[in-house]
Amino acid sequence: xxxxxxxxxxxxxxxxxxxxxxxxxxxxxxxxxxxxxxxxxxxxxxxxxxxxxxxxxxxxxxxxxxxxxxxxxxxxxxxxxxxxxxxxxxxxxxxxxxxxxxxxxxxxxxxxxxxxxxxxxxxxxxxxxxxxxxxxxxxxxxxxxxxxxxxxxxxxxxxxxxxxxxxxxxxxxxxxxxxxxxxxxxxxxxxxxxxxxxxxxxxxxxxxxxxxxxxxxxxxxxxxxxxxxxxxxxxxxxxxxxxxxxxxxxxxxxxxxxxxxxxxxxxxxxxxxxxxxxxxxxxxxxxxxxxxxxxxxxxxxxxxxxxxxxxxxxxxxxxxxxxx
Numbered sequence: 001x002x003x004x005x006x007x008x009x010x011x012x013x014x015x016x017x018x019x020x021x022x023x024x025x026x027x028x029x030x031x032x033x034x035x036x037x038x039x040x041x042x043x044x045x046x047x048x049x050x051x052x053x054x055x056x057x058x059x060x061x062x063x064x065x066x067x068x069x070x071x072x073x074x075x076x077x078x079x080x081x082x083x084x085x086x087x088x089x090x091x092x093x094x095x096x097x098x099x100x101x102x103x104x105x106x107x108x109x110x111x112x113x114x115x116x117x118x119x120x121x122x123x124x125x126x127x128x129x130x131x132x133x134x135x136x137x138x139x140x141x142x143x144x145x146x147x148x149x150x151x152x153x154x155x156x157x158x159x160x161x162x163x164x165x166x167x168x169x170x171x172x173x174x175x176x177x178x179x180x181x182x183x184x185x186x187x188x189x190x191x192x193x194x195x196x197x198x199x200x201x202x203x204x205x206x207x208x209x210x211x212x213x214x215x216x217x218x219x220x221x222x223x224x225x226x227x228x229x230x231x232x233x234x235x236x237x238x239x240x241x242x243x244x245x246x247x248x249x250x251x252x253x254x255x256x257x258x259x260x261x262x263x264x265x266x267x268x269x270x271x272x273x274x275x276x277x278x279x280x281x282x283x284x285x286x287x288x289x290x291x292x293x294x295x296x297x298x299x300x301x302x303x304x305x306x307x308x309x310x311x312x313x314x315x316x317x318x319x320x321x322x323x324x
């Protein structure tokens with residue numbers, strides 16, 4: 001993160017249902033039963049920081065389902081990526097996936113979702129919060145992280161501290177993400193899945209259905225996990241000793257309807273797993289609205305690793321200006 005001065009950057013005029021501060025996540029503590037947190041959509045979060053000139057891991061605000069209204073307390077360079085939440089600046093549409101300079105007193109508002117569920121607001125220099133267990137990632141269930149360290153969502157009248165950058169090269173207004181990096185969140189999602197250790201214990205019919213049927217996102221979805229509705233998958237394993245659970249693990253409980261586990265998941269689980277969504281697939285699923293269609297696509301480890309490396313290289317190539 002660039003050096004600069006910490007000051008109040010935004011005042012929360014209306015908090016909305018769920019706005020959380022998220023850095024890259026909390027790692028190295030799962031043996032304590034503490035989950036990772038971090039951005040549900042790693043892709044959009046990373047690009048918001050990229051567009052504002054921030055280093056990887058810089059905290060940004062994750063805005064779920066809109067309803068947030070902020071007032072700028074100083075001039076700032078910002079970027080909003082991810083879902084289209086009808087974002088506006090002083091009543092005018094706010095451009096997405098690009099960096100914008102806003103004046104002191106400007107009002108940012110986020111309405112109901114048009115496409116996707118979660119938007120990410122980054123500011124040049126970064127939001128400031130004291131790390132808890134090495135991270136500012138906000139996990140409400142565990143009461144860890146966030147602006148006050150106690151895992152609380154944004155509330156009315158909160159003041160959000162930012163580090164205003166002193167480097168004129170940081171957060172140049174007008175930087176835009178390439179079109180190919182801007183997902184169409186309304187389209188059916190193709191989710192890459194690494195086959196899991198219990199794959200061979202599912203019936204042949206279940207494996208065929210898993211990778212050929214359409215799945216629908218259930219309305220029972222949050223930062224802990226997303227249920228998928230479709231054909232009932234059957235597994236020959238009656239019981240298991242609980243195992244560690246990774247981001248994107250696709251568990252299949254006795255009802256045969258898979259659950260994809262996301263950032264705020266439990267740390268262990270005892271249901272058989274069809275496999276594991278890649279981090280980018282988990283990010284894409286986190287933007288799916290209830291009822292949306294998704295498909296599962298099996299991939300090998302080398303393929304998945306290559307795609308992830310390409311993503312990391314693209315989003316961290318800070319010398320590539322302009323981006324478009």
